[in-house]
Amino acid sequence: MNTCFMCKGNLEEKKTTFMVELDNCIIIIKNVPSMVCRQCGEVTYSNEVAKQIEKLVNSVRNILTEITVINYSEKVA
Numbered sequence: 001m002n003t004c005f006m007c008k009g010n011l012e013e014k015k016t017t018f019m020v021e022l023d024n025c026i027i028i029i030k031n032v033p034s035m036v037c038r039q040c041g042e043v044t045y046s047n048e049v050a051k052q053i054e055k056l057v058n059s060v061r062n063i064l065t066e067i068t069v070i071n072y073s074e075k076v077a
Contacts, residue, residue, distance in 0.1 A: 009039025016043050018053055018072075027057055028069045052076050 004011055016034040020027050032053065035044045045053065056075060060068045 004037035004040060004042050005044070006042045007037060007040040009037045011035040011037055011044070020057060022057070022061055025061070025063075025065060026067045027060060028067065029053060029056055029072050030069065032072045 002011055003009065012035070014034055014036045015031045016036065018029040018032045032045070033049055035046075036042070052072070056070055056072070060070065
């Protein structure tokens with residue numbers, strides 16, 4: 001995958017921050033390996049990274065807290 005599916009711009013590997021709001025809780029995952037479009041900024045993830053994000057979100061969704069911050073590289077190493 002070398003081109004953006006939105007604008008056909010070039011993609012580059014970067015670490016990004018993923019954020020989702022679930023049931024009044026904000027989950028932030030830092031340092032996520034991503035592909036980012038140089039032209040429009042669209043962020044995409046490989047299938048493996050998307051699966052890991054889903055696992056991380058599911059593992060903390062029942063914690064009673066307003067904000068959870070996870071470092072991807074420490075949890076998926």
